[in-house]
Amino acid sequence: MTQAPQGDAQLERERRLLREMLLVRRFEEKAAEAYALGKIGGFCHLYVGQEAVAVGALATLQPDDYILCSYREHAQALVRGVPARAVMAELFGKATGCSKGKGGSMHLFDASRGFLGGHAIVGGHLPLATGIGYAIKYRQGTQVCLCFFGEAAVNIGAFHEALNMASVWKLPVVFICENNRYGMGTAFERVAAVTDVVEHACSYDMAAELVNGMDVLTVLDATERAVARARRGHPTLLEVRTYRYMGHSMSDPLYGVYRTKDEVEEQKKRDPITQLAHRLKDTGAIDQAALDELDAAVRAEVEAAVKYADGSPDPDPTELFAHVLAD
Amino acid sequence: MTQAPQGDAQLERERRLLREMLLVRRFEEKAAEAYALGKIGGFCHLYVGQEAVAVGALATLQPDDYILCSYREHAQALVRGVPARAVMAELFGKATGCSKGKGGSMHLFDASRGFLGGHAIVGGHLPLATGIGYAIKYRQGTQVCLCFFGEAAVNIGAFHEALNMASVWKLPVVFICENNRYGMGTAFERVAAVTDVVEHACSYDMAAELVNGMDVLTVLDATERAVARARRGHPTLLEVRTYRYMGHSMSDPLYGVYRTKDEVEEQKKRDPITQLAHRLKDTGAIDQAALDELDAAVRAEVEAAVKYADGSPDPDPTELFAHVLAD
Amino acid sequence: MATLTYRDALNQALREEMQRDASVFVLGEEVGVYQGAYKVSRGLLEEFGPMRVLDTPIAELGFAGVGVGAAMAGLRPVVEFMTWNFALLALDQIVNSAAKIFYMSGGQIPVPIVFRGPNGAALQLAAQHSQAWDAWLAHIPGLKVVSPATPADAKGLLKSAIRDNNPVIVLEGEMLYNTKGEVPEGEHLVPIGSADVKRPGTDVTLVCHSKTVAPALKAAELLAGELGVSAEVVDLRSLRPLDDATIIASVSKTNRCVVVEEGWPHAGIGAQVVDIIQREAFDSLDAPVLRVTQADVPMPYNKHLERAAKPSPEKILAATRRVLYLD
């Protein structure tokens, strides 16, 4: 495990983590607005409440590492450095989007950053992660592949097939289960015999950790351990306990029949952004003015992204038939 | 758990178990002959060496219980009481076969005995077992469903999906994994991160037992416990350690490159039939003469089955289009 | 007659059949507590309870198999796929279990089950969530496949499907759920295998089904208005079996035909319709039959590209002009 940075470096790092969480939060809020205005279509799954997971986990990566996500992946794309305007433009379906407007919210891609999507079949990308891990080992590379998915994906066969092979072949993959308690409107305990996802690691002789997903530093540390293990050729299953503040997607109710408003409000008290902001203020690392400044900067960035997306052209009609096959 | 029979009843029972194992052994030997003669076609998977599993497990059932199997199911059909001639006729593809000659070795069916097949996609019948368990519970019935499958099926997603649902819904299903160490030519440890199949039960909060599959009484006892538990509404995963003497199917080599002749010979020393025969002789429950008589009777039954199958007609050509759809 | 939405017509069919037959139950993701992802099962949990309205884990292969197993044991499951896109994971159970067990068992074990859900594209759901499986499912002997276009047909075909003793595929449409129409109260059954002439005409036949019926009717209007051409609109309703007679009768009268479908062109349903027409009405054809289908590409996210990919009244009109040699 790499030595955690000290003093200023650590503060600097924490400020960066705070900024990234804020960026995600503001981006998602804007996306919700744009969706309401009909500028974004289809399914749009927001990350509000879960920011600490993507931000903490991705802080551990090198530029040549790989990332695979489900359809709830705006945050991972942003944190990985895909420009907010390219992500927003993709949600708007514009030619300037990171998938040229052909993928949309559920299918963000940026090959130049090892960001390999955005996949919308629950569990479908887990075998892909094992395959990417295999390619890394095949080339005797030192990269890792981080694979994010929700807890409901644990009930589908692909999860098991992917973990078993990653373990048998000793691949550099970190499986990050974002356990936000619900798969759409279904509480995990109603459809899973065992609700501690980490337990599944035993069946695959795989290292595992249960992680508090509302604390970005905890996520970062746990992922750092897992990534180091991966670079030594051993996969890990991380169960990160987190919570989704908004509806499953923009087409779903905010609370729904499956959870109470109180529960949601209760969870918001553990808000990862507020927590870190407080800590930084308590330690005097940042004051309210600096915080407001940070927030203003982030809001400006997101505003600019929306303007950019709005002003960008739709794909040329000929794009319909482009990229069906590679040359 | 039902009281185990005492004295004579127990001896009588053990003689019956011996007879059933002998029937299976002789039947499979004849099937191998018939296959060599081209009277049986397609894939034909024999049960030689594994007799104690089907015989021990099925001894615990009531007439209205259900049984689901993989393609290696001649034994289960015979032990369940499907006449040897109807099974042999099916292998011969005759109109008098238990599936009218349309299913063959891998698809034996006898609805009247709750024998619901004979399924040839690895893992494919496990969800069916869960569904049958659901139907039993739905009708508030007291039956159970026994589901047999090989250890290699544990690596496929359907196994996990089926076990999770059986546990969440508390269904009367006993999942019997016949661990004969190999899936075709692949040793389990080469493709499974964890080789104790029972460990998977933990991920589904399911009762489990590791069972010596070369001892019919051990199998019977363990299954009896599982069946009793099922009738109380709790599924069980049984891992029964057994061994296949012959090739994976009649199209595969006897030993192959994946195991040695010595290993096979070594295993034969634990032969379930020899073991029980010895015990019965030691206890004086049966003498050599009676044993020979029993074997002769079984051989005669199998001979008669072959004659019957041989003499039976092929399905009428119009059968090709019959039973595609039910009325 | 009451005016209902397509959604409520399906809901009524489910409720009436569940009231009529205690062996009918529905299962799938979110069908219970959440009232159905598209609210087709609204209110059923409250009326029939959790055994008959079963929320499943995200495990399409597994719960499709659970349905088949329950059907083998004599129940009449109605399996809802949240969308047919996810049924790709369940095809092994639909094709290898549901469609074959009656045949393989020599007619012993019928599988009375319904698989239903929205099929094809909605709006901007992108490539993985915008697929029409009409041609694939209709390809399979042992299945019946229906695709209602109106609320009345939705109710009548779903009721017939539930009473059928075979696996029946019901292809619905998210874009149809809110469409309104008159629906007969109570006992209203539409026989599986009968097409319906939605608009009579004399000059050209427009064959369509499901979501393409509306654009076909629209095109027929335009044809009557702009060109004084009388188009007969034939709604297939059933894709397997196809109602050859109705198709042939219409084309024998009009001598010209355009076949419209939502799916991809290559080996689509339309190709089969063309095959039938040229075979059975060869001499009455005055022009080649033309087809209007989805563009032969994965569905793009951008809404303009998506619109350009879908069949439309304009495209149908253009094709019709060509079969009428008006260009």
Place this chain on the structure above:
Amino acid sequence: MATLTYRDALNQALREEMQRDASVFVLGEEVGVYQGAYKVSRGLLEEFGPMRVLDTPIAELGFAGVGVGAAMAGLRPVVEFMTWNFALLALDQIVNSAAKIFYMSGGQIPVPIVFRGPNGAALQLAAQHSQAWDAWLAHIPGLKVVSPATPADAKGLLKSAIRDNNPVIVLEGEMLYNTKGEVPEGEHLVPIGSADVKRPGTDVTLVCHSKTVAPALKAAELLAGELGVSAEVVDLRSLRPLDDATIIASVSKTNRCVVVEEGWPHAGIGAQVVDIIQREAFDSLDAPVLRVTQADVPMPYNKHLERAAKPSPEKILAATRRVLYLD
């Protein structure tokens, strides 16, 4: 030129491409230690080692996804399905991942992968093991699909498939593996998308592919002998894209056509061929195009029923007599 079996031609193609390009590797069940269930990969493990000849668990969905992931990361996997029947479980990865990722990513991430294995019926393998997926796979944009009938085409098409930057489906045949033919040494590439006239003729066109080429050629012989009819036999070789030009050219010359395929009739490849012919060669057709397919039933086990279900020279002859109006 050397005379090789179809099996050895495939083996040679694999070996040559693995020697030529270090990023090519094969994976699947039994491909390594067991030398391949049908010995297509014989000797490769010894020559290239376990990283490049990877034995997988029985997890079709999982290892197909592993292949796709490896391809996304730049390798060129050749995934072997022991038979295509089992690929039913992997269709989500083939259709939703392999065929769509290049498009959804706006052309950023090509997926250069081959999925290969025996397709369709062999002898008496019964319903679950005797399915031809030609029509299903050819239906999907984003895939290429080839189906070689001869050893030379098997080598040339597999080599082209491995070098292609797209997912390519290679449909082989267990009944073809032992057939012999001349095979060019070394660099022999058959372009994907080109049909081949296997026998020139003037009076009628017989369109076929894969296992139906032999019966078509046999029928052509009989036609020449018995009736003095000159039949042109067009081997499609590639099912997606189809070589429309070659088909049209032949039918424009012969004015009559019979389309033969191994699969089921309803929305089969033959239907698409018929659609093309009646659209592009309408005026040159002197008779309806007729089709010879598998009987529209699940494959029965009994060998006489099975034979009756399959296309045969006799059936092709009978259909040809009808398109020639000789009956």
